[in-house]
Amino acid sequence: MNEELKKWEVPPFDIDLILRYDKPGPRYTSYPTAPYFTENFKIEKYVNEVKKCGKDSDASLYFHLPFCESVCWFCGCNVHYTKDKTLTEKYIETMIKELKNLKGILNKEKKLVQVHFGGGTPTFIPAKLLKKLTEAIKEQFVFADDPEIGIELDPRALTDEHYSLFENGFFNRFSIGIQDFDEKVQRAVHRVQSEELTFSTFKKLRNLGAKSINVDLIYGLPHQTKESFKYTIDKIIELNPDRIAVFNFAYLPEMLPHQRAIKKEFLPSPIEKLRIFEMVIDSFTKNGYVFIGMDHFAKTDDELFIALENRTLFRNFQGYTTKGGADLFGIGATSIGQFGRCYSQNLRRVNDYIDSIENNKFSVFRGVVLTDDDLLRRDIILKLMCHFVLYKKEIEEKYNLNFDETFKDSLERLKPMEEDDLLSLKSDKIEVKPLGRLLVRNICMAFDAYLKRDKGERKFSRTV
Numbered sequence: 001m002n003e004e005l006k007k008w009e010v011p012p013f014d015i016d017l018i019l020r021y022d023k024p025g026p027r028y029t030s031y032p033t034a035p036y037f038t039e040n041f042k043i044e045k046y047v048n049e050v051k052k053c054g055k056d057s058d059a060s061l062y063f064h065l066p067f068c069e070s071v072c073w074f075c076g077c078n079v080h081y082t083k084d085k086t087l088t089e090k091y092i093e094t095m096i097k098e099l100k101n102l103k104g105i106l107n108k109e110k111k112l113v114q115v116h117f118g119g120g121t122p123t124f125i126p127a128k129l130l131k132k133l134t135e136a137i138k139e140q141f142v143f144a145d146d147p148e149i150g151i152e153l154d155p156r157a158l159t160d161e162h163y164s165l166f167e168n169g170f171f172n173r174f175s176i177g178i179q180d181f182d183e184k185v186q187r188a189v190h191r192v193q194s195e196e197l198t199f200s201t202f203k204k205l206r207n208l209g210a211k212s213i214n215v216d217l218i219y220g221l222p223h224q225t226k227e228s229f230k231y232t233i234d235k236i237i238e239l240n241p242d243r244i245a246v247f248n249f250a251y252l253p254e255m256l257p258h259q260r261a262i263k264k265e266f267l268p269s270p271i272e273k274l275r276i277f278e279m280v281i282d283s284f285t286k287n288g289y290v291f292i293g294m295d296h297f298a299k300t301d302d303e304l305f306i307a308l309e310n311r312t313l314f315r316n317f318q319g320y321t322t323k324g325g326a327d328l329f330g331i332g333a334t335s336i337g338q339f340g341r342c343y344s345q346n347l348r349r350v351n352d353y354i355d356s357i358e359n360n361k362f363s364v365f366r367g368v369v370l371t372d373d374d375l376l377r378r379d380i381i382l383k384l385m386c387h388f389v390l391y392k393k394e395i396e397e398k399y400n401l402n403f404d405e406t407f408k409d410s411l412e413r414l415k416p417m418e419e420d421d422l423l424s425l426k427s428d429k430i431e432v433k434p435l436g437r438l439l440v441r442n443i444c445m446a447f448d449a450y451l452k453r454d455k456g457e458r459k460f461s462r463t464v
């Protein structure tokens with residue numbers, strides 16, 4: 001690693017220290033986090049708030065395609081399990097209706113800078129229907145320069161027709177679900193996907209000229225050890241993706257009943273999990289990737305890393321993004337939007353979603369309009385999560401306040417973390433240190449006003 005990149009290196013883990021900070025906490029893909037959205041936010045409110053969005057910010061669209069053929073036992077997404085494709089046509093037609101209804105109330109000059117197809121398994125949908133959806137997007141919106149258009153792929157659910165669709169150049173970013181190459185682990189989580197299939201998917205996408213390929217892995221799954229997962233990491237380095245996400249498995253069997261099929265006794269211990277993640281960071285950073293934060297790695301010429309260095313990186317429901325200034329609108333069951341000063345979410349069940357679009361034009365069932373205090377705290381949390389430094393003057397000028405006085409309590413709560421060398425509290429800034437980047441959720445929790453009020457009523461995954 002060259003000298004300039006040294007500041008992004010993570011030191012060897014102090015496992016005892018890290019485990020002291022292991023407690024439930026939000027992942028801060030939003031603030032306030034989704035459990036605090038309220039059902040007082042109805043369709044009428046949604047329409048009013050969308051109409052307020054001006055032309056100055058671009059638009060971003062997230063399409064939730066929730067169908068999967070079988071359940072992966074680790075999954076935390078909102079999924080509609082079926083082998084029957086009959087409903088997919090109706091679902092796509094409904095999404096197109098929702099898209100047109102949204103366009104009808106949106107500022108006409110807004111340009112589209114980002115589109116993401118997530119799931120579920122987007123390629124469960126036959127290619128001809130996905131094409132219909134992409135045509136509708138092109139018909140309704142004018143694109144900004146260099147838009148980012150991504151789709152999540154499950155190699156087990158890809159047909160020649162899907163590859164032909166990708167060939168026409170609409171999508172320029174692909175994200176492949178892998179999780180772990182070890183077959184024993186794959187069987188224990190009910191997701192068997194051969195190494196050959198993953199490699200051939202990767203090769204076909206590269207041959208199509210894919211601009212950027214991301215892969216998703218998970219650590220903390222049953223039977224994983226540092227040694228076994230090293231095999232997966234070495235194979236990923238061989239594949240040479242542009243970005244890598246290595247998610248920490250959140251075992252929440254009370255909230256996600258299908259996770260009860262995973263035998264707890266086969267899960268790696270918290271210490272083993274940390275050893276695995278330490279090996280992951282070490283292996284990727286020795287092979288041309290930078291640890292972006294929480295669970296993401298990117299190459300040094302990737303836009304994500306450039307945005308990290310320029311302090312323009314942002315975080316939303318899809319993870320880290322470089323298009324943070326755009327208003328994000330969710331289309332489809334369960335999808336979440338983040339626009340103007342609010343968040344909104346659509347109904348979760350596919351049939352409820354379809355009925356609601358048919359009868360009410362939109363399907364929003366909950367959301368939140370951010371207060372001034374929410375906006376201020378969201379700004380602070382995002383800066384800490386995405387830039388690892390917070391300049392007090394920037395906040396003071398933007399919100400007309402004295403930082404040290406306003407956040408006296410939060411700064412007090414950060415002092416023990418400073419003693420543990422997770423961050424430094426300077427007169428002009430708060431700086432997250434390399435080890436603190438692993439515990440940045442804990443650092444942000446010091447500024448979260450909802451957690452303070454809530455007294456542990458809401459359930460979150462653990463921070464380590």
Ligand code: SF4
Pocket residue numbers: 067068070071072075076077079119120121154177191
């Ligand atoms: S394919 Fe993806 S969305 Fe579907 S069950 Fe598996 S992890 Fe969940």
